[in-house]
Amino acid sequence: VSTQSTGVLSKVVDRTQLCVRPGKTAWCLYVDAVCLNDDGNVWDALLLATSAALKSAILPATLYSAETDVVAVDRDGKGTMLKLNYLPVSVTLSVFDGTTIPDPTEAEERIEEGSVTCCVDQKGTVRAVWSSGHLPDELISGTLKYAVTRADILCSILQKVTGD
Numbered sequence: 001v002s003t004q005s006t007g008v009l010s011k012v013v014d015r016t017q018l019c020v021r022p023g024k025t026a027w028c029l030y031v032d033a034v035c036l037n038d039d040g041n042v043w044d045a046l047l048l049a050t051s052a053a054l055k056s057a058i059l060p061a062t063l064y065s066a067e068t069d070v071v072a073v074d075r076d077g078k079g080t081m082l083k084l085n086y087l088p089v090s091v092t093l094s095v096f097d098g099t100t101i102p103d104p105t106e107a108e109e110r111i112e113e114g115s116v117t118c119c120v121d122q123k124g125t126v127r128a129v130w131s132s133g134h135l136p137d138e139l140i141s142g143t144l145k146y147a148v149t150r151a152d153i154l155c156s157i158l159q160k161v162t163g164d
Helices: 002-009 042-056 106-111 137-161
Strands: 019-021 062-065 070-073 089-096 099-102 114-120 126-132
Touching: 002 042, 002 126, 019 062, 042 089, 042 114, 042 137, 089 106, 089 137, 099 137, 114 137, 126 137
Parallel strands: none
Antiparallel strands: 062 070, 089 099, 089 114, 114 126
16 A cells, blocks of 8 residues: 555645755655554555545645754744645546446445555546456456546535535
8 A cells, every 4th residue: 555655646746846945845645544444455445545634634824044054943934735636536446247336335345356546646647557357358448447536526515515
């Protein structure tokens, strides 16, 4: 999951906006997730939650003292909303006898022949695709069409929930 996360999220945030003092100080963003219950499709839930967190993130205002060479959070200053280059969500489909089932449960994941996960942004751009099992190209292409439609719905909901 960590490798998938890094690949999908590495270009979501323009890193220059994390800069506090060029060449000296920058904000560092971490995503820590704790899975309390895995009934399948954890990756899609993780990416949706991460996108919501990034979309809601505010970088605190800072103060710099040249005298002491210290950067501190300005508690009275207005923070800056993090600007995202795109808003990724993912859609996973399990494959059984050439039929796809979206949002598989843990039980379905155990018996699937394969799966396809598509990461799509709010504009319908496919950002990443992973598949497992020996799946025909036509089936993967078909899942991409479904994933783009489903991602549009998820992004709309995410934007309403996060106030955009």
